[in-house]
Amino acid sequence: MPELPEVETTLRGIAPHALGQTISEVRIYDSRLRWPVPGSLPATLTGRALTDLSRRSKYLLFRCERAQVIRKSDHPGTLLVHLGMTGSLRYYSGSAAIPDRRPHDHVDIRLGSGALLRYHDPRRFGAMLWLADPASGHPLLAALGPEPFSPEFDAQSLRRKLRTRSAAIKLALMDNHVVVGVGNIYANEALFRAGIRPTRAASRISLARLGTLVDTVRATLSDAIAKGGSTLRDFVDSNGEPGYFQLDYFVYGRGGLPCRVCGTTLREIRQGGRATTFCPRCQT
DNA sequence: ACCACGACCTGCACGC
DNA sequence: TGCGTGCAGGTCGTGG
Numbered sequence: 608m609p610e611l612p613e614v615e616t617t618l619r620g621i622a623p624h625a626l627g628q629t630i631s632e633v634r635i636y637d638s639r640l641r642w643p644v645p646g647s648l649p650a651t652l653t654g655r656a657l658t659d660l661s662r663r664s665k666y667l668l669f670r671c672e673r674a675q676v677i678r679k680s681d682h683p684g685t686l687l688v689h690l691g692m693t694g695s696l697r698y699y700s701g702s703a704a705i706p707d708r709r710p711h712d713h714v715d716i717r718l719g720s721g722a723l724l725r726y727h728d729p730r731r732f733g734a735m736l737w738l739a740d741p742a743s744g745h746p747l748l749a750a751l752g753p754e755p756f757s758p759e760f761d762a763q764s765l766r767r768k769l770r771t772r773s774a775a776i777k778l779a780l781m782d783n784h785v786v787v788g789v790g791n792i793y794a795n796e797a798l799f800r801a802g803i804r805p806t807r808a809a810s811r812i813s814l815a816r817l818g819t820l821v822d823t824v825r826a827t828l829s830d831a832i833a834k835g836g837s838t839l840r841d842f843v844d845s846n847g848e849p850g851y852f853q854l855d856y857f858v859y860g861r862g863g864l865p866c867r868v869c870g871t872t873l874r875e876i877r878q879g880g881r882a883t884t885f886c887p888r889c890q891t
Numbered sequence: 892a893c894c895a896c897g898a899c900c901t902g903c904a905c906g907c
Numbered sequence: 908t909g910c911g912t913g914c915a916g917g918t919c920g921t922g923g
Contacts, residue, residue, distance in 0.1 A: 609917075610916055641918085691899095691916085691918090692918095693902090693917095729900080732918080733917090747919095783918075791916065792916065882914085882915090
């Protein structure tokens with residue numbers, strides 16, 4: 608269920624329980640994700656401890672180390688998990704019965720405590736890869752723009768990146784080189800909150816309005832994370848309903864309905880093949 | 892350097 | 908009931 612808030616919610620649901628645990632078994636039921644899940648993954652992971660769990664962009668990064676480094680293949684590395692469009696990674700504590708595998712459950716990672724991490728992804732746009740150190744040098748991670756909550760994401764740097772770009776601001780906002788973690792839903796929402804029309808050329812937005820946009824991107828994402836967080840307890844022990852539909856959207860999915868602020872009928876168009884919804888009155 | 896678009900894949904809601 | 912169509916949370920690779 609992945610935009611950044613869902614990935615962050617997944618991380619927060621898993622990390623406190625999985626940190627420090629040792630991987631006892633890895634089963635790959637279907638390796639056909641966006642890139643093949645390496646057949647060597649079970650051998651690589653088994654016996655390693657999860658020493659750090661983090662997120663970069665929409666990638667989950669699980670640091671895996673062996674207690675004893677004897678051979679080169681024992682060196683620390685990182686398990687990268689991406690949820691694509693429809694993926695989820697669920698944590699089952701093992702204290703209750705773990706459900707039988709369902710369709711589209713592709714990978715099980717069993718932990719020493721008896722807990723289980725289960726990767727599920729109907730469309731298989733996600734990924735599970737092993738990254739040798741340094742993970743940050745991997746092509747998937749190396750070219751990423753700033754995290755939305757980092758100080759590097761500010762009006763000045765946004766201006767610098769967008770100055771020469773004729774593309775619509777919504778497309779630029781969804782470009783991972785500009786800022787990571789802003790998918791279709793939150794691009795629509797953040798632009799509404801900023802009062803910026805999604806079709807406006809990225810180069811033609813004032814510094815002040817870019818500053819507003821930085822703020823609304825953060826506010827939109829953190830609101831969604833807060834909603835997701837409210838269901839964390841359920842999330843951890845199954846039930847897998849990461850608060851995704853709990854946020855009251857201003858515009859996303861509301862084309863033809865009245866603007867929550869001014870009542871004007873919201874318009875829906877397509878940009879880059881994705882639905883864009885905006886208020887023709889509030890957004891200029 | 893930038894941009895537009897097809898590609899990947901399954902499920903679901905819709906209209907006929 | 909069944910079938911075809913279009914759409915869905917992402918992002919990589921291509922060709923211009």
